Amino acid sequence: MAPLETSIVLRAAAIVVIISTHVDLIRWPGTAHVLMALAGYNFARFQLGGDRMPRLRRQLRSLARVVVPTVAFIGAVMLVTDKFNYTPANVLLLNTMIGPVGWTDAWHFWFVEVLVYVLVAMMALLAIPWVHRTERRFPLAFPVALIAVGLLARYGLVGVDILHTRPVLWLFALGWAIARARTVPQRLALSVIAALALPGYFGEPWREATIVAGILVLAWLPALPVPALLHRLIAVLASASLYAYVTHWVVFPDLKENHPVLAVALSLAVGVAYWAVSMRLMGAAGRFTSRFRRRPAGRFRDGFKARLTGGFGAGFRARRQLRTRPVGPR
Secondary structure (H helix, E strand, C coil): EEEEHHHHHHHHHHHHHHHHHHHHCCCCCHHHHHHHHHHHHHHHCCCCCCCCHHHHHHHHHHHHHHHHHHHHHHHHHHHCCCCCCCCHHHCCCHHHHHHHCCHHHHHHHHHHHHHHHHEEEEEECCEECCHHHHHHCCCHHHHHHHHHHHHHHHCCCCCCCCCCCCHHHHHHHHHHHHHHCHHHHHHHHHHHHHHHHHHCCCCCCCHHHHHHHHHHHHHHEEEEEHHHHHHHHHHHHHHHEEEEEEHHHHCCCCCCCHHHHHHHHHHHHHHHHHHHHHHHHHHHHHHHHHHHHCCHHHHHHHHHHHHHHHHHHHHHHHHHHHHCCCCCCC
């Protein structure tokens, strides 16, 4: 046994439980909302460092890694088959706002949609200079204030009628605050908030207990003992968890009745494959755009001007000279 970071273990376990529940292999609701708290936890850890504008650009890239693969997959499914009743609102990630209230295929991606709404709201908020400064000055009090705002919606004191789901801002902010907590009293206070706010959230004690347990494990255990041989597998499942969530809806239906274990395994495998392909493609696109932005515009202007003023030979000499110049920012 060797310790592995708790957030990684929770993400991997949550996606396995979510897919297994959807396949009816087990029934264990609640782990999707643990993932929402984990999203806030990782947002605080990896997306809040640095100055305001570099931080915003990093957050936009992170958001693209959620939005682009999701929209691409939904669009591809809509083009290839009519087996699933997806709508243009799904492609726009707006079903949670404008879609039907009752459960249909269009609700498959509610988690991604709500996560995107929360991320966009947080990015817009933190892009405001004085808010950015406030968050930097009060790294724990800021997400605690967001918890308070979110709890107003959770208890219906502020209407959020544009969403057809239960309010989740407070869970995202709770994960954020846990990442910022540094002392035992701080973690204890956040644990009390979770324990008091979750009962009655769904009216399902088992689901609410699952969410509380996930949050408490995240708050109090920085690492969990896991067999060393499983570390790499768990890390891959955690990294691919969002992609497995998006793709599994079209993988398991034909296998659900007769081969539920195979349905879960194949859903996870397809999610991992889609994650690997998406990361490779988006990484290549990022490197291409970075090279394009760094390429000195003067090199092209000089060569083009030489062609206009000195003919082909002059342009050729200009290009030959330019090749000897150091390439890089001036």
